[in-house]
Amino acid sequence: MAEHGSPPPSPRPEGGGDHGSLRSQAETVQSRGGPSTELILDANGLHSFYGVSHILHGVDFSVRKGETIGLMGRNGMGKTTLIKSMLGLVRPRQGSVRVRGVDMTHAATHAIARKGIAYVPEGRGIFPNLSVRENLIMAARPGIDGRREWDYERVLHTFPRLGERINNGGAQLSGGEQQMLTIGRALMTNPDLLILDEATEGLAPLIAKEIWSIIKTIRASGIATVIVDKNYAAVMALANRSVVLVKGRVVFAGESSELSGNQELMHRFLGV
Ligand SMILES: Nc1ncnc2c1ncn2[C@@H]1O[C@H](COP(=O)(O)OP(=O)(O)O)[C@@H](O)[C@H]1O
Numbered sequence: 001m002a003e004h005g006s007p008p009p010s011p012r013p014e015g016g017g018d019h020g021s022l023r024s025q026a027e028t029v030q031s032r033g034g035p036s037t038e039l040i041l042d043a044n045g046l047h048s049f050y051g052v053s054h055i056l057h058g059v060d061f062s063v064r065k066g067e068t069i070g071l072m073g074r075n076g077m078g079k080t081t082l083i084k085s086m087l088g089l090v091r092p093r094q095g096s097v098r099v100r101g102v103d104m105t106h107a108a109t110h111a112i113a114r115k116g117i118a119y120v121p122e123g124r125g126i127f128p129n130l131s132v133r134e135n136l137i138m139a140a141r142p143g144i145d146g147r148r149e150w151d152y153e154r155v156l157h158t159f160p161r162l163g164e165r166i167n168n169g170g171a172q173l174s175g176g177e178q179q180m181l182t183i184g185r186a187l188m189t190n191p192d193l194l195i196l197d198e199a200t201e202g203l204a205p206l207i208a209k210e211i212w213s214i215i216k217t218i219r220a221s222g223i224a225t226v227i228v229d230k231n232y233a234a235v236m237a238l239a240n241r242s243v244v245l246v247k248g249r250v251v252f253a254g255e256s257s258e259l260s261g262n263q264e265l266m267h268r269f270l271g272v
Pocket residue numbers: 050053055073074075076077078079080081082
């Protein structure tokens with residue numbers, strides 16, 4: 001309908017102060033002083049495959065600044081695949097991934113990480129031949145806005161156990177210590193968002209408890225977190241919102257209390 005003389009307002013590159021593009025800027029408000037509704041990560045309509053196996057069927061997933069999201073679902077429902085699809089480790093065949101409003105659907109993983117997203121993968125990813133100190137120092141870098149809140153000293157303060165093992169090689173650490181080192185390394189990058197995939201898997205209860213308390217500390221420091229863990233009660237106690245996957249589809253997305261207070265849903269979606 002629009003005549004040639006009145007083109008629709010087109011989104012302007014950075015800094016266009018005109019009111020015409022307010023709508024497109026609403027989701028890309030700059031971090032400094034921006035409202036807490038700012039989206040760090042925003043995935044829409046993701047379809048991912050392994051060969052011919054269709055795993056994700058149009059998944060939407062978003063994380064706002066400072067928010068904690070519980071990503072839940074039984075084994076094999078697609079949680080890890082969703083995370084990998086948002087980080088460039090699995091290429092979605094359809095759908096989009098935006099980081100701070102910028103399309104990163106086809107971006108390399110390291111480019112996405114440079115935008116302030118840290119990932120603690122299932123099964124740990126430390127350098128076994130490097131010492132604890134070397135593992136941490138190698139990861140150090142300022143955050144996206146130059147923040148250096150998390151440094152070597154603060155990580156050691158948060159994980160006193162790592163301090164005791166500072167010259168040990170990664171391979172000499174216990175499972176719990178390796179997990180702490182993986183999280184410590186992620187924090188050294190000063191992320192805005194930390195994604196934890198089964199961080200307490202296979203750990204003794206006491207060590208798992210320590211990891212949970214560390215996750216609380218991280219969350220309280222303002223870092224947004226996505227938590228995947230089989231301890232649903234612990235996840236929902238921390239998460240502002242919960243998302244549940246069943247066979248690669250989102251079957252619940254909302255307030256964690258809505259889910260935890262509904263036994264029928266908990267049973268149907270999570271089998272508990
Ligand atoms: N590398 C892979 N190649 C083929 N199939 C895979 C691969 N990784 C996972 N799958 C399959 O994809 C589905 C989702 O797996 P995954 O995302 O790991 O689930 P979750 O993290 O929820 O346990 C499962 O059926 C799993 O067997």
